[in-house]
Amino acid sequence: MIIRILFASILIIGIQNFTSAQENLQPLSPENLKQIKEKTIIDAQTKAIINAVSSNDLKKVAKNQDNQGKQDHLFSNRVKTKGISDQKSSGRCWLFTGLNVMRPKVIQKYELSDFEFSQVYCFFYDQLEKANLFLEGIISTASLGMDDRKVDWLFKNPIGDGGQWTGVVNIIEKYGVVPADVMPETYHSENTSMLSRLLSRLLRGDGLELRDLAKKGKKTEDLRKEKIRMLTDVYRVLVVTLGQPVENFSWRYTGKDGIIVEMKEMTPLAFYKEAVGVDLKEYVMLMDDPSREYNQVYEIEFDRHTADGANWKYINLPAATIKEFAKASLLDNEAMYFSCDVGKQLDNENGFLDVNNYDYESALGVKFTMTKAQRIMTSESSSSHGMALVGVDLDANGNPMKWLLENSWGAKSGHQGHLTMTDRWFDEYMFRIVILKKFITPEVLKILEKKPIVLPPWDPMFAPEE
Numbered sequence: 365m366i367i368r369i370l371f372a373s374i375l376i377i378g379i380q381n382f383t384s385a386q387e388n389l390q391p392l393s394p395e396n397l398k399q400i401k402e403k404t405i406i407d408a409q410t411k412a413i414i415n416a417v418s419s420n421d422l423k424k425v426a427k428n429q430d431n432q433g434k435q436d437h438l439f440s441n442r443v444k445t446k447g448i449s450d451q452k453s454s455g456r457c458w459l460f461t462g463l464n465v466m467r468p469k470v471i472q473k474y475e476l477s478d479f480e481f482s483q484v485y486c487f488f489y490d491q492l493e494k495a496n497l498f499l500e501g502i503i504s505t506a507s508l509g510m511d512d513r514k515v516d517w518l519f520k521n522p523i524g525d526g527g528q529w530t531g532v533v534n535i536i537e538k539y540g541v542v543p544a545d546v547m548p549e550t551y552h553s554e555n556t557s558m559l560s561r562l563l564s565r566l567l568r569g570d571g572l573e574l575r576d577l578a579k580k581g582k583k584t585e586d587l588r589k590e591k592i593r594m595l596t597d598v599y600r601v602l603v604v605t606l607g608q609p610v611e612n613f614s615w616r617y618t619g620k621d622g623i624i625v626e627m628k629e630m631t632p633l634a635f636y637k638e639a640v641g642v643d644l645k646e647y648v649m650l651m652d653d654p655s656r657e658y659n660q661v662y663e664i665e666f667d668r669h670t671a672d673g674a675n676w677k678y679i680n681l682p683a684a685t686i687k688e689f690a691k692a693s694l695l696d697n698e699a700m701y702f703s704c705d706v707g708k709q710l711d712n713e714n715g716f717l718d719v720n721n722y723d724y725e726s727a728l729g730v731k732f733t734m735t736k737a738q739r740i741m742t743s744e745s746s747s748s749h750g751m752a753l754v755g756v757d758l759d760a761n762g763n764p765m766k767w768l769l770e771n772s773w774g775a776k777s778g779h780q781g782h783l784t785m786t787d788r789w790f791d792e793y794m795f796r797i798v799i800l801k802k803f804i805t806p807e808v809l810k811i812l813e814k815k816p817i818v819l820p821p822w823d824p825m826f827a828p829e830e
Contacts, residue, residue: 391753426727431720437779439768442755445700445721446471447478448781450774454526454552454828459483460772461750462532465699466640475620480544484553488606489539494669495598498522499591500671502571508576512518517822522567525556526828528700529798530676531669546613552605559605571595649678650686650797654737663816664826679811683791691756693805699754701798703829706749710792720788736792740824747795750829
C-alpha cells in the first residue's frame, strides 16, 4: 500500500512538473504574427526570388555560378587504383570503403587489370554478428525497465546495414574475405531496406521474449541457449536473401601478360592473409570533433559489430593535424578510410564538394551561422558516408588545395565515380580518417595510452555511415 501511494505521489509530481513546463511556453499571438509580417519586406527583388524558387528545385536555384570552373579534377599525388564499386540501394558504404582501401594492394600484388572483394560475403557475417550483439545487449540489460535509455536505444537500433571502420576490422579479422566472383551480390544485398526491416522486426520480438524469460527467473546460460535458437532463424533469413557463405574456394584470375592463374583451394581467412596481408591493428582512427577536447582518446559503447570485438577508440585532433598525416599517407601510395557529412554542399553532377557550391543565403535571404562544433552539438551535422581518400593536389609549397575521394556509388556518379573535395570543405565536413600508425607522430600515438573517455551509444559520433 505504501509503495502504491509513493508511486502515485511521484506520478503526480511528474505530471505537475510537465504541466508547469507547458504553462511556461509562450504562444504565438496575433500581435507577434503582425510584427513578423511587418518585418518581412516583399519588394520586387523578393518577388523575383519567390517566383524562381517556388517553381524550381531550390538546389538548382541556389547553385553558385561564381564558383563554377574554379576547380579541376587533376591531382599531383594519387594512389594507384582501378575500377569503381557500386553499393547500389544499400547502406554498406563503410564496408565498400574499407575493402576499397585494401583493394589496391591485391591489384598491385597480382598485377591485375581490376579486382573487387565480395561485399556480400562480409555483409552476411556482419548481419549475423550484429544480431548476436543486439541479443547479448538485451540479455545484459534484462533487469532494466523498458524506459531505460540503453534499453530504449537497443530496441530502436536492433540491426542495420550501416557501420564504420570498426565493423571492417571486426568482420574481416574473424571471417576473412573472398573475391567478388566467388560470392556475387544478390538482389537483397544491393537493396537492403526490406531485409533490414524484417530482421529488425524478428529481433525486436526475440528481445521481448528474452526479457520475459529473464523476468520468470531464467538464468543467463538458459537465455543464451534461447539466443542460439533465435540466431538460427536469423541465419536462415540471411541464407535465403544473401546466399550461403563460402567456406573453401579456388580462385582463377588473369595476371600479367594475360596468363590465367589458378590459386590453390583456401579458406577466406587464408586468402585475406595471403592476398591482402595487412594487420588491421596497425590502423588508427582520427576524428575532428571541435565540440570536444582535442588530444584526447574517446571510446563509444556498442561501437562495434561483434560481441567479441572491442569498442573502437579514436583520437580527437584538429583537422590541420589530421591533414598532415593524410598527406604523408597519400605520398606513400596508401589510401585511407574517410568519412564525412557528404550531403552538405555536394555537387554530385560535377563531382565537387566545396563550401561555396550553393548559395542558400542569397536565395532565401537568411544567414546560416553555425560553426562545425555547433552543427555537431545540435545534430545538424554528423558523419553520414564513408569513401576512400586516394589523392591530394599540392601547391608549390606542399600545401593541400584539394583532395580526391573514391566513392562507391558507381562509375556514372560524380566525376567518373570520384568526388573532388576542396581543402576548406575538408575542414568543415570531414569527421573520421583511418590511417596506418607509421604516418602518425609518436606524440600523437602516445595519446592512445590515455584512459579513454567512454561515450554512450546515442552520442552523435556513433552515427553509422551509409
